[in-house]
Each structure stands twice: as structure tokens, then as C-alpha cells.
Amino acid sequence: MESDSTAIIQIENIAKVYEMGEEQVHALRDVSLTINGNEYIALMGPSGSGKSTLMNMLGCLDTPSSGSYLFKGENVSEMSDDDLAEIRNREIGFVFQTFNLLPRASALQNVELPLVYSGMSKRDRLDRAADALHRVGLDNRMDHRPNELSGGQRQRVAIARALVTDPAIILADEPTGNLDSRTGQDIMGLFDELWKAGNTIILVTHEEDIARHAHRIVRLRDGKVESDTENAHAPLV
Amino acid sequence: MLRWSELGESFRIAVEALRLNLMRSILTTAGVVVGVVLVVVMGWTIKGLDAVWEQTISIIGRDMLYIDKWNWAGGGNWRNMEARRNITLRQATLLKDRMESAEVVIPLARRWSSTVQYGSKSVSCSVQGTTYEYGSTPAGTTEIGRWYSESEDLQGDRVVVLGYGVAQAVFEDSNPTNAIVKIAGYPFRVIGVVEKRGFIFMDFIDNQVFIPLRTFQGVYGFYDRSFSIAVKAGNERLLEIVRDEAVGHMRDIRNVAPDANADFSVNEMEAFDAQVTTIRSSIWIVGIGLTVLAFIVGSIGIMNIMFVSVAERTKEIGVRKAIGARRSSILTQFLIESALLCMVGAVIALPISQGIVTAARAIAIGPLELEWVSVVSPYIPVDLLAIAIGVSILVGLAAGFLPARRAATLDPVEALRYD
Ligand SMILES: Nc1ncnc2c1ncn2[C@@H]1O[C@H](COP(=O)(O)OP(=O)(O)O)[C@@H](O)[C@H]1O
Ligand SMILES: [Mg+2]
Numbered sequence: 001m002e003s004d005s006t007a008i009i010q011i012e013n014i015a016k017v018y019e020m021g022e023e024q025v026h027a028l029r030d031v032s033l034t035i036n037g038n039e040y041i042a043l044m045g046p047s048g049s050g051k052s053t054l055m056n057m058l059g060c061l062d063t064p065s066s067g068s069y070l071f072k073g074e075n076v077s078e079m080s081d082d083d084l085a086e087i088r089n090r091e092i093g094f095v096f097q098t099f100n101l102l103p104r105a106s107a108l109q110n111v112e113l114p115l116v117y118s119g120m121s122k123r124d125r126l127d128r129a130a131d132a133l134h135r136v137g138l139d140n141r142m143d144h145r146p147n148e149l150s151g152g153q154r155q156r157v158a159i160a161r162a163l164v165t166d167p168a169i170i171l172a173d174e175p176t177g178n179l180d181s182r183t184g185q186d187i188m189g190l191f192d193e194l195w196k197a198g199n200t201i202i203l204v205t206h207e208e209d210i211a212r213h214a215h216r217i218v219r220l221r222d223g224k225v226e227s228d229t230e231n232a233h234a235p236l237v
Numbered sequence: 238m239l240r241w242s243e244l245g246e247s248f249r250i251a252v253e254a255l256r257l258n259l260m261r262s263i264l265t266t267a268g269v270v271v272g273v274v275l276v277v278v279m280g281w282t283i284k285g286l287d288a289v290w291e292q293t294i295s296i297i298g299r300d301m302l303y304i305d306k307w308n309w310a311g312g313g314n315w316r317n318m319e320a321r322r323n324i325t326l327r328q329a330t331l332l333k334d335r336m337e338s339a340e341v342v343i344p345l346a347r348r349w350s351s352t353v354q355y356g357s358k359s360v361s362c363s364v365q366g367t368t369y370e371y372g373s374t375p376a377g378t379t380e381i382g383r384w385y386s387e388s389e390d391l392q393g394d395r396v397v398v399l400g401y402g403v404a405q406a407v408f409e410d411s412n413p414t415n416a417i418v419k420i421a422g423y424p425f426r427v428i429g430v431v432e433k434r435g436f437i438f439m440d441f442i443d444n445q446v447f448i449p450l451r452t453f454q455g456v457y458g459f460y461d462r463s464f465s466i467a468v469k470a471g472n473e474r475l476l477e478i479v480r481d482e483a484v485g486h487m488r489d490i491r492n493v494a495p496d497a498n499a500d501f502s503v504n505e506m507e508a509f510d511a512q513v514t515t516i517r518s519s520i521w522i523v524g525i526g527l528t529v530l531a532f533i534v535g536s537i538g539i540m541n542i543m544f545v546s547v548a549e550r551t552k553e554i555g556v557r558k559a560i561g562a563r564r565s566s567i568l569t570q571f572l573i574e575s576a577l578l579c580m581v582g583a584v585i586a587l588p589i590s591q592g593i594v595t596a597a598r599a600i601a602i603g604p605l606e607l608e609w610v611s612v613v614s615p616y617i618p619v620d621l622l623a624i625a626i627g628v629s630i631l632v633g634l635a636a637g638f639l640p641a642r643r644a645a646t647l648d649p650v651e652a653l654r655y656d
Pocket of ligand 1: 045
């Protein structure tokens with residue numbers, strides 16, 4: 001592992017407990033992780049092991065029940081909802097399994113949206129959104145709506161949306177889960193390229209084929225880190 | 238801090254949401270539509286009332302005082318007024334001689350119930366005995382023919398000037414001048430017709446006839462009769478001076494002790510303003526009540542539909558939050574949608590209100606033959622429309638607040654899991 005000086009994310013002993021009526025669900029217990037710039041990480045583990053919970057935590061969508069979370073040295077646990085929203089907007093790009101595009105907006109409008117919330121002018125927004133769509137190879141699909149695009153293309157739009165603010169990390173929760181394996185590999189090719197271009201990528205998956213693209217694999221079980229290893233099989237730089 | 242870019246996005250989303258559920262949106266706004274229609278039509282009615290009243294006043298003259306045994310506006314004690322001494326012609330003449338600040342002073346004698354007969358037609362009306370000078374006041378302006386001359390007046394000729402209503406009832410649209418009509422059994426020559434004064438509250442004014450004072454004395458006598466004295470100030474600003482002078486002279490003429498209440502009333506057009514104000518306020522109270530009710534019903538509908546809209550778009554809210562929408566962004570988005578929804582109601586209400594106004598006016602002037610309604614504007618008042626739209630936007634914001642707050646405070650993780 002590299003030194004802490006370039007750490008984007010430092011979590012220590014975090015836990016997440018959900019109250020389900022009388023019952024308490026320990027989604028995460030005592031998880032510690034340090035993630036540096038330009039890492040390429042796969043979060044693996046069986047269903048219910050806490051992958052999505054951890055992902056939401058890392059993405060500042062959720063805050064831990066206990067433990068500390070420093071994002072670029074700042075304590076996330078103490079942040080207000082709006083501060084978290086700012087961090088998500090500036091520093092984090094989400095890619096979801098079900099794409100989560102706005103159905104009535106064009107590809108360009110979907111990609112533009114994060115910039116709307118960062119208060120950028122219309123012209124700059126369109127420039128950057130077009131640029132992001134170019135990077136995912138959708139130059140000629142900008143005015144299409146999601147329902148006029150294939151699954152792979154939709155996920156590319158979603159990746160462009162995650163990229164457009166030039167975030168510190170890209171978080172992808174089962175990004176290939178709704179795609180056939182060929183298309184899934186294409187999307188993974190895209191992540192590989194983004195990583196090569198300097199992006200930091202964390203993806204959740206339970207497929208070994210997908211995880212192979214990452215350089216570091218963190219395995220969860222019952223809300224705990226079971227292993228955290230270098231991936232020797234990673235397709236090399 | 239809200240950003241311009243977000244505001245633009247919010248409008249885009251709101252318009253899209255309304256378009257997508259057009260029928261639902263329109264139905265939802267029914268309450269607001271009714272509220273706005275009520276406000277606008279009520280406002281139009283009151284403005285019309287004012288216009289009619291203003292016109293009436295301008296004909297009779299705001300610069301007129303009527304000294305009378307009775308208080309016309311109905312104030313004061315009826316028994317006390319009944320007990321007052323009559324105002325005699327001599328007193329009226331004395332006042333006329335002494336008054337310096339007034340333009341004219343005219344004695345009036347009135348017979349309330351009489352009839353004008355012409356051939357087989359007989360119309361009941363009141364008869365006013367007054368001098369030739371009445372013809373120079375706005376109330377004595379003739380539309381057809383002329384007023385009687387000073388010599389006709391002094392000689393007590395049997396000439397009559399008809400009020401508009403009487404002329405219409407007896408002669409319809411034909412010219413009545415020189416026709417011989419019978420009043421109280423005596424033949425009178427019609428020499429003129431007074432201008433129409435369209436008047437809701439004092440319609441008796443069109444339903445009277447004027448004859449010279451001396452003629453009146455011959456027909457009805459002056460015994461046990463109390464005169465009115467019309468005092469024309471000539472200018473509304475002089476009214477107070479003229480009133481003070483007239484009251485002083487009258488107290489002196491009638492020997493009212495310095496510390497006693499005057500035993501006569503000074504009637505002014507202003508007194509009738511109170512009646513108009515009463516009618517105005519009744520319309521307002523009823524109208525505002527109904528409007529508030531409509532807006533309450535309307536806002537419940539809007540709130541309801543906004544909750545539905547928030548629920549339908551839970552996932553979308555989650556996505557927006559994930560990519561950086563703050564609470565205020567989401568709050569604004571739904572508030573704008575709700576306000577816009579209400580504005581749609583206001584916009585729908587616009588042609589409906591105009592339709593009602595146009596129809597009401599046409600029916601009043603046409604089938605109901607209420608000609609005076611023609612002084613009422615055929616258009617809905619723009620200022621009220623602006624107010625109504627403003628109010629409906631406020632109602633929209635208020636009704637949308639709870640749903641918008643629910644949307645704004647949704648937990649992004651929960652929202653994203655929603656299907
Ligand atoms: N909002 C929630 N309320 C209650 N329990 C939850 C909630 N979210 C997740 N859990 C529970 O936490 C555990 C971890 O869930 P999750 O992180 O979604 O696992 P994974 O993504 O690895 O399948 C599961 O037992 C799940 O039922
Ligand atoms: Mg999961």
C-alpha cells in the first residue's frame with residue numbers, strides 16, 4: 001500500500017446498524033480501509049455482506065453509526081446534509097446497476113445534471129457534458145433519450161454523468177449487473193481506460209470476471225472485511 | 238444559497254411534470270380556478286357598482302346639499318324627525334335671500350304618489366314642484382325639449398318636465414313634447430324629458446315629473462307641507478363653507494336655540510356613499526368567504542397531488558441527491574411545480590372569468606333591460622387578475638410546502654432503493 005499522504009478515503013472502525021423495529025441489523029462492523037488516488041478496487045462478497053452499505057458510506061450518501069470517516073482529510077461524520085451533497089457533487093461519481101438515468105431527459109441533459117447542481121453556466125455545462133459523452137464514445141447519441149438507447153449505451157451515459165464533474169472517485173455498484181457479459185466487458189474496458197487516465201475507481205461486484213479488472217480486491221463477509229489483497233491477475237498497465 | 242442553474246432546471250422539470258400529467262393537473266386546479274374566478278368576478282362587480290354610483294353622483298352633483306325635515310340616509314330617530322316643524326316656503330325663500338356662498342338655492346315640494354295619465358295609459362310617479370332654476374343644475378338637464386322658463390314658473394303654467402322613466406313608460410320611444418297629459422286630473426303640456434340617470438339605489442329619481450312651484454301649489458296646496466331646499470355649492474371644495482353658512486342661517490330662520498340640536502337635516506350625496514359601502518362590503522364578505530373556501534379546497538387538492546408527485550418520483554429524487562442536489566434544490570423544484578400548478582389554474586380561470594363577465598353584462602343590458610349596466614367595464618380588471626394570480630401562486634407555495642419538504646428530506650439511500 002502507498003503512503004497515507006495521498007489518501008482520498010480513510011475509514012477507521014466504522015459500523016452501520018439499521019434498526020428494524022426491535023431487531024438491529026449490523027450491516028457493517030468494524031471496517032477500516034484506506035483508499036488512495038488512482039486506485040482500482042473491487043468490493044466483493046456474498047449478497048447481504050454489506051457491499052452496498054459500504055459503497056453508500058464511501059459515497060457520502062450515508063453516514064456511519066460509529067467510527068471515523070475522513071474524506072480528503074475532512075471528517076464526513078460531522079457534515080450536514082448539504083455539505084454531503086456538495087461532496088457528492090464535486091468529488092464523487094456514482095454508477096448504478098440500474099443506470100438511474102432520468103427517463104425524460106436526453107443523454108446530454110442527463111450528463112449535464114450534476115453541473116446544474118454545481119451552478120455552472122449553461123454553455124460550460126453543455127461543453128463539458130458533450131466532452132464526457134465523447135469520452136464514453138457516445139458523440140452521436142447525445143440527443144437520444146434513455147429508452148432510445150441500449151443497456152450498454154445507457155450505462156455509458158451514466159458513466160459520463162459520473163465523470164463530468166471530474167470527481168476524486170468513481171463508485172460503481174454492480175455496474176455490469178444488468179448487462180450481458182459481452183457488453184459488461186465493454187463497460188469494464190471503459191473503466192480500465194478511465195483508470196489509465198488517472199481516475200480512482202471503486203466497484204462493487206460479485207463476479208470474479210469483473211473483479212479481475214481491479215488491482216485490489218476487498219472481500220466482505222457479514223459486514224466485516226474478510227480480506228484485502230492485491231490482484232495479481234490484473235491486466236497490466 | 239439557490240443557484241440560477243437550479244432554478245432553470247426546476248422550471249424545466251415543473252413544466253415537464255405538468256405536461257406529462259396534463260389532465261390530472263387541470264383537474265387538480267379546479268379549486269384554484271373557482272377561487273380566482275370568484276375574486277375576479279367579484280372585483281368586477283364592485284368596480285361596476287362604483288362606476289354606476291360615480292356616474293349617478295356626477296349627475297346629481299357632489300356639490301349639492303339638501304336641507305330637509307328628514308335625514309335621507311335613515312339616520313336619527315324617526316319619531317324625533319316626525320315631530321320637527323315643517324320647513325316652509327317662506328323659510329326656503331329667506332335662506333335663498335341670505336345665502337352668499339352658494340351658487341343657487343332652490344325650494345322643492347314633493348308629492349310622493351301621483352299618476353301621469355295619457356290616453357289609456359296611467360303611470361304612477363312622484364311629482365316635484367320646483368323653480369325654473371332647477372333646470373340649470375345637473376339633475377335638471379333635459380334630454381328632449383327644455384325646462385320651464387322663469388315666466389312659466391312665475392305664472393304657474395301647467396307645463397311638466399318628465400323624468401326619463403316616466404317618459405319611457407308613457408311614450409316609449411316617441412317624442413312626448415307638446416303632448417297633453419293629466420296629472421291629478423289636471424291637463425299638463427309636456428315640454429321636456431330629463432336625462433336618464435341610471436341609478437340602482439335611487440331609481441325613483443327617474444320616476445318623477447317636475448312642475449313649477451306655483452303650479453304645484455295650485456294642484457296640491459302648500460298646507461302642512463315641508464319643503465326641501467336644494468343648495469348647490471358650485472364646487473365640491475366649497476361644500477363645507479356652504480354647509481356651515483346654510484346651517485347658520487337655517488338655525489337663525491327657524492329660531493333654534495344656540496345650545497339645541499338643529500331641527501332639520503342636511504343631506505349630502507356622501508350620506509349615500511355609506512349605503513354603497515354597505516353593499517360593497519357585503520359583496521366582499523360573501524365573495525372573500527367563498528374564495529377562501531375555494532382556495533382551501535383547492536390547496537388540499539394541490540397538496541394531495543403534490544404528495545403523489547413526490548411519491549412517484551422518489552427514485553428520481555434519490556438520483557438527484559446522489560449527484561449533488563441539496564435539500565433546497567429539491568425543495569425549490571417541488572415548490573415551483575406546485576406554484577406553477579396553481580398558476581395554470583389562474584390561467585384557466587382567466588377566460589372563464591371574462592366569459593362570465595361578458596355574459597352577465599350582455600344579459601343585464603339585453604333581456605333584463607338594465608341599461609345602466611352599460612357604464613360597467615366589459616373587461617375583467619387587470620389589477621385584480623394580477624392579485625388573483627399572485628394569491629394563487631402563494632396558495633401553490635403553501636400547499637406545496639409539506640410535499641416539497643418531504644421530498645427534500647428524503648434519505649437518498651432509501652430513495653434510491655425505491656421502486
Ligand atoms: N435500509 C436498511 N434497513 C435495514 N436493513 C438494511 C438496510 N440496508 C441494508 N440492510 C441490511 O444490511 C445488510 C447489508 O446489506 P447490503 O449492504 O445491501 O448488502 P449487499 O450489497 O452486500 O448485498 C443486509 O442484511 C441488509 O438486509
Ligand atoms: Mg448490494
